[in-house]
Amino acid sequence: MTPGGTARVLRADQQPDWPDPDHLHRVAATLRSRRALVAQEEVDALRRRLAEAAAGRALLLQGGPCAEIFGAPARHETEQTMAMLGRMASTLSEGAELPVVAVGRVAGQYAKPRSRTTEQRHGTVLPAYRGDAVNGTGFSARERAADPDRLLRAYDESAAALRRLRSMAQWCYSSHEALLLDYENSLVRTDPDTRRTYASSGHMLWIGERTRHPDCAHVELAARVNNPFGVKVGPSATPDDLLDLITRINPERTPGKLTLITRLGADRIEDVLPALVDKVRLAEVPVLWVCDPMHGNTNVTETGTKTRSVADIVAEIRAFVGIHRQLGTHPGGLHLEMTAHAVTECLGGTEPVRAEDLGKNYTSACDPRLNAGQAADVASLAAEAWAHGWTRR
Numbered sequence: 001m002t003p004g005g006t007a008r009v010l011r012a013d014q015q016p017d018w019p020d021p022d023h024l025h026r027v028a029a030t031l032r033s034r035r036a037l038v039a040q041e042e043v044d045a046l047r048r049r050l051a052e053a054a055a056g057r058a059l060l061l062q063g064g065p066c067a068e069i070f071g072a073p074a075r076h077e078t079e080q081t082m083a084m085l086g087r088m089a090s091t092l093s094e095g096a097e098l099p100v101v102a103v104g105r106v107a108g109q110y111a112k113p114r115s116r117t118t119e120q121r122h123g124t125v126l127p128a129y130r131g132d133a134v135n136g137t138g139f140s141a142r143e144r145a146a147d148p149d150r151l152l153r154a155y156d157e158s159a160a161a162l163r164r165l166r167s168m169a170q171w172c173y174s175s176h177e178a179l180l181l182d183y184e185n186s187l188v189r190t191d192p193d194t195r196r197t198y199a200s201s202g203h204m205l206w207i208g209e210r211t212r213h214p215d216c217a218h219v220e221l222a223a224r225v226n227n228p229f230g231v232k233v234g235p236s237a238t239p240d241d242l243l244d245l246i247t248r249i250n251p252e253r254t255p256g257k258l259t260l261i262t263r264l265g266a267d268r269i270e271d272v273l274p275a276l277v278d279k280v281r282l283a284e285v286p287v288l289w290v291c292d293p294m295h296g297n298t299n300v301t302e303t304g305t306k307t308r309s310v311a312d313i314v315a316e317i318r319a320f321v322g323i324h325r326q327l328g329t330h331p332g333g334l335h336l337e338m339t340a341h342a343v344t345e346c347l348g349g350t351e352p353v354r355a356e357d358l359g360k361n362y363t364s365a366c367d368p369r370l371n372a373g374q375a376a377d378v379a380s381l382a383a384e385a386w387a388h389g390w391t392r393r
Protein backbone atom coordinates (compact mmCIF):
# COMPACT_ATOMS: atom_id res chain seq x y z
CA MET A 1 0.00 0.00 0.00
CA THR A 2 1.13 3.55 -0.61
CA PRO A 3 1.07 5.97 2.37
CA GLY A 4 -2.34 7.13 1.17
CA GLY A 5 -3.63 3.59 1.49
CA THR A 6 -4.16 2.91 -2.20
CA ALA A 7 -2.51 -0.20 -3.61
CA ARG A 8 0.27 0.61 -6.05
CA VAL A 9 -0.20 -1.16 -9.35
CA LEU A 10 3.06 -2.85 -10.18
CA ARG A 11 4.18 -4.15 -13.51
CA ALA A 12 4.77 -7.90 -13.63
CA ASP A 13 6.78 -8.69 -16.74
CA GLN A 14 7.76 -12.13 -17.99
CA GLN A 15 5.20 -14.08 -15.96
CA PRO A 16 3.91 -17.40 -17.34
CA ASP A 17 0.37 -17.78 -18.62
CA TRP A 18 -0.82 -19.99 -15.77
CA PRO A 19 -3.89 -21.78 -17.09
CA ASP A 20 -5.97 -22.07 -13.91
CA PRO A 21 -5.88 -19.27 -11.29
CA ASP A 22 -7.42 -21.48 -8.59
CA HIS A 23 -4.74 -24.10 -9.09
CA LEU A 24 -2.06 -21.40 -8.84
CA HIS A 25 -3.60 -20.04 -5.63
CA ARG A 26 -3.65 -23.51 -4.06
CA VAL A 27 0.00 -23.99 -4.93
CA ALA A 28 0.89 -20.55 -3.53
CA ALA A 29 -0.91 -21.43 -0.27
CA THR A 30 1.08 -24.66 -0.02
CA LEU A 31 4.33 -22.79 -0.61
CA ARG A 32 3.41 -20.30 2.12
CA SER A 33 3.16 -23.23 4.55
CA ARG A 34 6.59 -24.61 3.64
CA ARG A 35 9.77 -24.08 5.65
CA ALA A 36 12.30 -21.46 4.59
CA LEU A 37 14.88 -23.00 2.23
CA VAL A 38 17.70 -20.82 3.57
CA ALA A 39 18.37 -19.53 7.08
CA GLN A 40 18.31 -15.80 7.75
CA GLU A 41 21.69 -16.05 9.49
CA GLU A 42 23.21 -17.46 6.29
CA VAL A 43 21.66 -14.67 4.22
CA ASP A 44 23.00 -12.04 6.63
CA ALA A 45 26.45 -13.66 6.53
CA LEU A 46 26.49 -13.48 2.74
CA ARG A 47 25.34 -9.86 2.75
CA ARG A 48 28.23 -8.99 5.09
CA ARG A 49 30.70 -10.76 2.82
CA LEU A 50 29.33 -8.88 -0.19
CA ALA A 51 29.72 -5.65 1.77
CA GLU A 52 33.42 -6.53 2.08
CA ALA A 53 33.53 -7.03 -1.69
CA ALA A 54 31.76 -3.71 -2.33
CA ALA A 55 34.37 -2.03 -0.14
CA GLY A 56 37.14 -3.47 -2.34
CA ARG A 57 38.31 -6.13 0.08
CA ALA A 58 36.90 -9.25 -1.66
CA LEU A 59 35.47 -10.51 -4.95
CA LEU A 60 32.25 -12.33 -5.83
CA LEU A 61 32.42 -15.34 -8.14
CA GLN A 62 28.89 -16.34 -9.13
CA GLY A 63 28.41 -19.24 -11.52
CA GLY A 64 26.35 -22.18 -12.65
CA PRO A 65 24.03 -23.20 -15.47
CA CYS A 66 21.73 -20.81 -17.32
CA ALA A 67 18.77 -23.03 -16.45
CA GLU A 68 18.77 -25.85 -13.90
CA ILE A 69 16.88 -29.01 -14.77
CA PHE A 70 14.84 -31.13 -12.33
CA GLY A 71 16.10 -34.57 -11.33
CA ALA A 72 18.97 -36.43 -9.71
CA PRO A 73 21.38 -36.45 -12.70
CA ALA A 74 21.19 -32.65 -12.90
CA ARG A 75 21.80 -32.39 -9.14
CA HIS A 76 24.91 -34.51 -9.58
CA GLU A 77 26.07 -32.16 -12.34
CA THR A 78 25.40 -29.24 -9.98
CA GLU A 79 27.67 -30.75 -7.35
CA GLN A 80 30.47 -31.17 -9.86
CA THR A 81 29.96 -27.65 -11.18
CA MET A 82 30.05 -26.20 -7.66
CA ALA A 83 33.29 -28.09 -6.89
CA MET A 84 34.69 -26.49 -10.04
CA LEU A 85 33.43 -23.07 -8.97
CA GLY A 86 35.38 -23.55 -5.74
CA ARG A 87 38.58 -24.27 -7.70
CA MET A 88 38.00 -21.24 -9.90
CA ALA A 89 37.50 -19.12 -6.79
CA SER A 90 40.96 -20.25 -5.57
CA THR A 91 42.54 -19.34 -8.93
CA LEU A 92 40.92 -15.92 -8.91
CA SER A 93 41.77 -15.35 -5.26
CA GLU A 94 45.46 -16.06 -5.88
CA GLY A 95 45.64 -13.71 -8.85
CA ALA A 96 43.68 -10.88 -7.28
CA GLU A 97 45.16 -11.42 -3.81
CA LEU A 98 41.70 -11.06 -2.35
CA PRO A 99 39.24 -13.46 -0.72
CA VAL A 100 36.61 -14.71 -3.16
CA VAL A 101 33.00 -15.36 -2.16
CA ALA A 102 31.61 -18.28 -4.22
CA VAL A 103 27.90 -18.17 -5.02
CA GLY A 104 26.22 -20.79 -7.23
CA ARG A 105 23.52 -20.02 -9.78
CA VAL A 106 21.95 -23.17 -8.35
CA ALA A 107 19.36 -24.67 -6.02
CA GLY A 108 16.59 -22.52 -7.46
CA GLN A 109 17.59 -21.39 -10.96
CA TYR A 110 14.49 -22.92 -12.56
CA ALA A 111 12.81 -19.96 -14.30
CA LYS A 112 13.74 -18.17 -17.51
CA PRO A 113 12.71 -14.85 -19.02
CA ARG A 114 12.44 -15.15 -22.80
CA SER A 115 12.81 -12.79 -25.76
CA ARG A 116 9.80 -14.43 -27.43
CA THR A 117 6.70 -15.92 -25.84
CA THR A 118 6.49 -18.68 -28.45
CA GLU A 119 8.81 -21.02 -30.31
CA GLN A 120 8.25 -22.23 -33.84
CA ARG A 121 9.57 -25.51 -35.23
CA HIS A 122 8.66 -26.88 -38.65
CA GLY A 123 5.55 -24.75 -38.80
CA THR A 124 4.30 -25.65 -35.29
CA VAL A 125 4.06 -22.80 -32.77
CA LEU A 126 4.14 -23.58 -29.03
CA PRO A 127 4.79 -21.54 -25.85
CA ALA A 128 8.50 -20.95 -25.24
CA TYR A 129 10.27 -22.99 -22.57
CA ARG A 130 10.36 -20.83 -19.40
CA GLY A 131 12.33 -23.04 -17.08
CA ASP A 132 11.51 -26.30 -15.30
CA ALA A 133 9.52 -24.40 -12.65
CA VAL A 134 7.03 -23.48 -15.40
CA ASN A 135 7.03 -26.00 -18.26
CA GLY A 136 9.14 -28.66 -19.97
CA THR A 137 11.85 -28.48 -22.63
CA GLY A 138 10.12 -31.07 -24.84
CA PHE A 139 8.45 -29.63 -27.93
CA SER A 140 4.86 -30.76 -27.38
CA ALA A 141 1.74 -28.87 -26.31
CA ARG A 142 1.58 -30.94 -23.12
CA GLU A 143 5.18 -30.24 -22.12
CA ARG A 144 4.97 -26.56 -22.91
CA ALA A 145 1.78 -25.88 -20.94
CA ALA A 146 2.57 -23.93 -17.76
CA ASP A 147 1.86 -26.17 -14.73
CA PRO A 148 1.69 -24.60 -11.23
CA ASP A 149 2.59 -27.95 -9.64
CA ARG A 150 6.05 -27.40 -11.08
CA LEU A 151 6.52 -24.61 -8.50
CA LEU A 152 6.20 -27.21 -5.73
CA ARG A 153 8.68 -29.44 -7.51
CA ALA A 154 11.06 -26.43 -7.83
CA TYR A 155 10.87 -26.00 -4.05
CA ASP A 156 11.60 -29.71 -3.46
CA GLU A 157 14.46 -29.76 -5.98
CA SER A 158 15.96 -26.63 -4.41
CA ALA A 159 15.77 -28.24 -0.96
CA ALA A 160 17.49 -31.38 -2.25
CA ALA A 161 20.20 -29.38 -4.04
CA LEU A 162 20.81 -27.26 -0.92
CA ARG A 163 21.23 -30.40 1.22
CA ARG A 164 23.92 -31.60 -1.16
CA LEU A 165 25.61 -28.18 -1.31
CA ARG A 166 25.73 -27.92 2.47
CA SER A 167 27.48 -31.29 2.69
CA MET A 168 30.27 -30.20 0.34
CA ALA A 169 33.69 -29.35 1.78
CA GLN A 170 33.70 -25.96 0.12
CA TRP A 171 30.10 -24.96 0.31
CA CYS A 172 28.92 -22.02 -1.56
CA TYR A 173 25.84 -19.87 -1.26
CA SER A 174 22.84 -20.28 -3.56
CA SER A 175 21.37 -17.72 -5.94
CA HIS A 176 18.87 -17.50 -8.76
CA GLU A 177 16.89 -15.00 -10.78
CA ALA A 178 13.84 -13.85 -8.78
CA LEU A 179 11.49 -14.10 -11.72
CA LEU A 180 8.32 -15.98 -10.77
CA LEU A 181 6.44 -13.63 -8.48
CA ASP A 182 3.94 -16.21 -7.22
CA TYR A 183 6.81 -18.46 -6.13
CA GLU A 184 9.07 -15.79 -4.65
CA ASN A 185 6.33 -13.87 -2.84
CA SER A 186 4.95 -17.08 -1.32
CA LEU A 187 8.37 -17.84 0.13
CA VAL A 188 8.96 -14.42 1.73
CA ARG A 189 9.18 -14.80 5.52
CA THR A 190 9.16 -12.26 8.34
CA ASP A 191 10.92 -13.21 11.55
CA PRO A 192 8.39 -12.74 14.38
CA ASP A 193 11.08 -11.57 16.82
CA THR A 194 13.21 -9.27 14.71
CA ARG A 195 10.44 -8.28 12.25
CA ARG A 196 13.04 -8.60 9.52
CA THR A 197 11.77 -9.87 6.17
CA TYR A 198 13.64 -12.28 3.88
CA ALA A 199 13.18 -14.10 0.61
CA SER A 200 13.64 -17.69 1.74
CA SER A 201 14.09 -19.31 -1.69
CA GLY A 202 17.85 -18.66 -1.90
CA HIS A 203 20.62 -16.64 -0.28
CA MET A 204 21.10 -14.08 -3.04
CA LEU A 205 18.57 -13.28 -5.75
CA TRP A 206 18.79 -11.11 -8.82
CA ILE A 207 16.52 -9.17 -11.15
CA GLY A 208 17.06 -9.91 -14.82
CA GLU A 209 17.67 -7.44 -17.62
CA ARG A 210 14.09 -7.90 -18.83
CA THR A 211 12.38 -7.24 -15.49
CA ARG A 212 14.28 -4.31 -14.01
CA HIS A 213 11.66 -1.67 -14.81
CA PRO A 214 11.51 0.69 -11.78
CA ASP A 215 7.75 0.23 -11.37
CA CYS A 216 7.83 -3.53 -11.51
CA ALA A 217 6.99 -6.03 -8.80
CA HIS A 218 10.50 -7.50 -9.03
CA VAL A 219 12.05 -4.23 -7.87
CA GLU A 220 9.49 -3.96 -5.06
CA LEU A 221 10.41 -7.49 -3.91
CA ALA A 222 14.12 -6.63 -3.90
CA ALA A 223 13.43 -3.56 -1.76
CA ARG A 224 11.19 -5.43 0.68
CA VAL A 225 13.61 -8.16 1.72
CA ASN A 226 16.96 -8.15 3.50
CA ASN A 227 18.66 -10.54 1.07
CA PRO A 228 21.50 -9.31 -1.08
CA PHE A 229 20.04 -8.63 -4.53
CA GLY A 230 21.66 -8.27 -7.93
CA VAL A 231 20.35 -6.32 -10.88
CA LYS A 232 21.45 -7.21 -14.40
CA VAL A 233 22.47 -4.14 -16.35
CA GLY A 234 22.36 -4.30 -20.16
CA PRO A 235 23.55 -1.69 -22.66
CA SER A 236 20.20 0.12 -22.78
CA ALA A 237 20.45 1.14 -19.10
CA THR A 238 21.18 4.83 -18.53
CA PRO A 239 23.07 6.28 -15.54
CA ASP A 240 19.76 7.74 -14.29
CA ASP A 241 18.07 4.34 -14.57
CA LEU A 242 20.73 2.95 -12.24
CA LEU A 243 20.38 5.75 -9.71
CA ASP A 244 16.62 5.24 -9.72
CA LEU A 245 17.02 1.49 -9.09
CA ILE A 246 19.61 2.06 -6.37
CA THR A 247 17.32 4.50 -4.57
CA ARG A 248 14.35 2.16 -4.77
CA ILE A 249 16.13 -1.07 -3.88
CA ASN A 250 18.56 0.21 -1.27
CA PRO A 251 17.26 3.52 0.12
CA GLU A 252 19.08 2.94 3.40
CA ARG A 253 22.37 2.36 1.58
CA THR A 254 22.98 -0.93 3.36
CA PRO A 255 26.41 -2.22 2.33
CA GLY A 256 26.28 -5.59 0.56
CA LYS A 257 22.61 -5.21 -0.35
CA LEU A 258 23.00 -4.31 -4.01
CA THR A 259 25.16 -5.82 -6.74
CA LEU A 260 25.11 -4.33 -10.22
CA ILE A 261 25.85 -7.12 -12.68
CA THR A 262 26.83 -5.49 -15.98
CA ARG A 263 26.31 -7.59 -19.12
CA LEU A 264 27.14 -5.17 -21.88
CA GLY A 265 29.02 -7.15 -24.52
CA ALA A 266 32.69 -6.92 -25.47
CA ASP A 267 31.80 -4.51 -28.27
CA ARG A 268 29.74 -2.13 -26.10
CA ILE A 269 31.38 -2.10 -22.67
CA GLU A 270 33.94 0.62 -23.47
CA ASP A 271 31.16 2.93 -24.70
CA VAL A 272 28.63 2.25 -21.98
CA LEU A 273 30.26 1.27 -18.67
CA PRO A 274 32.33 4.40 -17.85
CA ALA A 275 29.30 6.73 -17.68
CA LEU A 276 27.35 4.23 -15.55
CA VAL A 277 30.21 3.77 -13.10
CA ASP A 278 30.94 7.47 -12.94
CA LYS A 279 27.39 8.46 -12.03
CA VAL A 280 27.05 5.79 -9.35
CA ARG A 281 30.51 6.63 -7.94
CA LEU A 282 29.58 10.30 -7.56
CA ALA A 283 26.37 9.33 -5.74
CA GLU A 284 28.57 7.64 -3.10
CA VAL A 285 26.26 4.67 -2.58
CA PRO A 286 27.81 1.32 -1.69
CA VAL A 287 27.35 -1.04 -4.66
CA LEU A 288 29.25 -4.08 -5.78
CA TRP A 289 30.10 -4.07 -9.50
CA VAL A 290 30.24 -7.50 -11.09
CA CYS A 291 30.87 -8.49 -14.72
CA ASP A 292 28.58 -10.98 -16.48
CA PRO A 293 30.57 -11.50 -19.69
CA MET A 294 28.06 -14.05 -21.02
CA HIS A 295 24.74 -12.33 -21.76
CA GLY A 296 26.03 -9.44 -23.88
CA ASN A 297 28.07 -11.81 -26.04
CA THR A 298 25.45 -14.27 -27.29
CA ASN A 299 25.45 -14.98 -31.04
CA VAL A 300 23.15 -17.19 -33.04
CA THR A 301 24.71 -19.36 -35.75
CA GLU A 302 23.26 -19.64 -39.25
CA THR A 303 21.56 -22.84 -38.19
CA GLY A 304 19.96 -21.17 -35.16
CA THR A 305 22.25 -22.36 -32.34
CA LYS A 306 22.97 -19.89 -29.51
CA THR A 307 26.68 -19.65 -28.77
CA ARG A 308 29.36 -17.39 -27.23
CA SER A 309 33.09 -17.23 -27.77
CA VAL A 310 35.67 -17.44 -25.01
CA ALA A 311 37.57 -14.61 -26.76
CA ASP A 312 34.60 -12.22 -26.38
CA ILE A 313 34.05 -13.33 -22.78
CA VAL A 314 37.69 -12.66 -21.87
CA ALA A 315 37.67 -9.35 -23.76
CA GLU A 316 34.68 -8.12 -21.74
CA ILE A 317 36.31 -9.17 -18.46
CA ARG A 318 39.54 -7.34 -19.35
CA ALA A 319 37.66 -4.20 -20.33
CA PHE A 320 35.61 -4.39 -17.11
CA VAL A 321 38.73 -4.58 -14.92
CA GLY A 322 40.47 -1.85 -16.94
CA ILE A 323 37.58 0.61 -16.80
CA HIS A 324 37.07 0.19 -13.06
CA ARG A 325 40.80 0.54 -12.40
CA GLN A 326 40.93 3.72 -14.44
CA LEU A 327 37.92 5.22 -12.65
CA GLY A 328 39.21 4.20 -9.24
CA THR A 329 36.30 1.86 -8.52
CA HIS A 330 36.55 -1.79 -7.54
CA PRO A 331 36.01 -4.46 -10.22
CA GLY A 332 34.11 -6.67 -7.80
CA GLY A 333 33.80 -10.04 -9.50
CA LEU A 334 32.34 -12.29 -12.17
CA HIS A 335 29.01 -13.91 -13.03
CA LEU A 336 29.38 -16.92 -15.36
CA GLU A 337 27.26 -19.59 -17.02
CA MET A 338 29.22 -22.82 -16.79
CA THR A 339 29.12 -26.56 -16.21
CA ALA A 340 31.67 -29.19 -15.20
CA HIS A 341 30.48 -31.38 -18.09
CA ALA A 342 32.37 -31.55 -21.40
CA VAL A 343 29.71 -29.70 -23.35
CA THR A 344 30.22 -28.01 -26.73
CA GLU A 345 28.17 -24.84 -26.31
CA CYS A 346 30.68 -21.97 -26.27
CA LEU A 347 33.40 -21.54 -28.91
CA GLY A 348 37.19 -21.45 -28.36
CA GLY A 349 39.33 -22.16 -25.31
CA THR A 350 42.74 -23.87 -25.08
CA GLU A 351 41.12 -27.15 -26.11
CA PRO A 352 39.00 -25.30 -28.61
CA VAL A 353 35.40 -25.99 -29.43
CA ARG A 354 34.89 -25.10 -33.11
CA ALA A 355 31.69 -24.14 -34.91
CA GLU A 356 31.43 -27.64 -36.38
CA ASP A 357 31.62 -29.15 -32.84
CA LEU A 358 28.60 -27.27 -31.45
CA GLY A 359 26.17 -30.08 -32.29
CA LYS A 360 28.27 -32.77 -30.58
CA ASN A 361 27.30 -32.23 -26.96
CA TYR A 362 24.96 -29.26 -26.62
CA THR A 363 22.81 -30.08 -23.60
CA SER A 364 21.91 -26.66 -22.15
CA ALA A 365 18.19 -26.08 -21.70
CA CYS A 366 18.71 -22.39 -22.45
CA ASP A 367 21.99 -20.47 -22.90
CA PRO A 368 25.45 -21.80 -23.87
CA ARG A 369 27.69 -22.56 -20.87
CA LEU A 370 31.45 -22.66 -20.55
CA ASN A 371 32.63 -26.27 -20.26
CA ALA A 372 35.14 -27.30 -17.58
CA GLY A 373 38.22 -26.49 -19.69
CA GLN A 374 36.83 -23.17 -20.91
CA ALA A 375 35.79 -22.19 -17.38
CA ALA A 376 39.31 -22.93 -16.11
CA ASP A 377 40.73 -20.82 -18.98
CA VAL A 378 38.43 -17.93 -18.10
CA ALA A 379 39.33 -18.20 -14.40
CA SER A 380 43.07 -18.05 -15.05
CA LEU A 381 42.82 -15.22 -17.60
CA ALA A 382 40.56 -13.32 -15.22
CA ALA A 383 43.06 -13.92 -12.40
CA GLU A 384 45.74 -12.37 -14.65
CA ALA A 385 43.53 -9.39 -15.44
CA TRP A 386 42.97 -8.73 -11.73
CA ALA A 387 46.67 -9.33 -10.96
CA HIS A 388 48.14 -7.06 -13.57
CA GLY A 389 45.34 -4.71 -14.34
CA TRP A 390 44.41 -4.13 -17.92
CA THR A 391 45.15 -1.04 -19.91
CA ARG A 392 42.26 0.36 -21.84
CA ARG A 393 42.56 0.61 -25.57
Ligand SMILES: O=C[C@H](O)[C@H](O)COP(=O)(O)O
Binding pocket: 066, 112, 113, 114, 115, 116, 295, 366, 367
Ligand atom coordinates in the same frame (compact mmCIF):
# COMPACT_ATOMS: atom_id res chain seq x y z
O1 LIG B 1 19.46 -16.44 -19.85
C1 LIG B 1 18.70 -16.71 -20.69
C2 LIG B 1 18.49 -16.02 -21.92
O2 LIG B 1 19.41 -15.04 -22.18
C3 LIG B 1 17.12 -15.48 -21.84
O3 LIG B 1 16.28 -16.47 -21.32
C4 LIG B 1 16.66 -15.07 -23.21
O4 LIG B 1 16.91 -16.07 -24.09
P1 LIG B 1 16.15 -16.09 -25.48
O5 LIG B 1 16.61 -14.89 -26.26
O6 LIG B 1 16.56 -17.38 -26.12
O7 LIG B 1 14.71 -16.05 -25.16
Ligand SMILES: C=C(OP(=O)(O)O)C(=O)O
Binding pocket: 066, 113, 207, 208, 209, 210, 232, 233, 263, 295, 367
Ligand atom coordinates in the same frame (compact mmCIF):
# COMPACT_ATOMS: atom_id res chain seq x y z
C1 LIG C 1 18.52 -14.25 -18.36
C2 LIG C 1 19.71 -14.02 -17.85
O1 LIG C 1 20.38 -12.87 -17.91
P1 LIG C 1 19.90 -11.41 -18.33
O2 LIG C 1 18.73 -11.08 -17.48
O3 LIG C 1 21.11 -10.58 -18.02
O4 LIG C 1 19.61 -11.45 -19.79
C3 LIG C 1 20.48 -15.06 -17.13
O5 LIG C 1 21.29 -14.71 -16.27
O6 LIG C 1 20.31 -16.23 -17.45
Ligand SMILES: [Mn+2]
Binding pocket: 066, 067, 295, 337, 366, 367
Ligand atom coordinates in the same frame (compact mmCIF):
# COMPACT_ATOMS: atom_id res chain seq x y z
MN1 LIG D 1 21.35 -17.20 -19.37
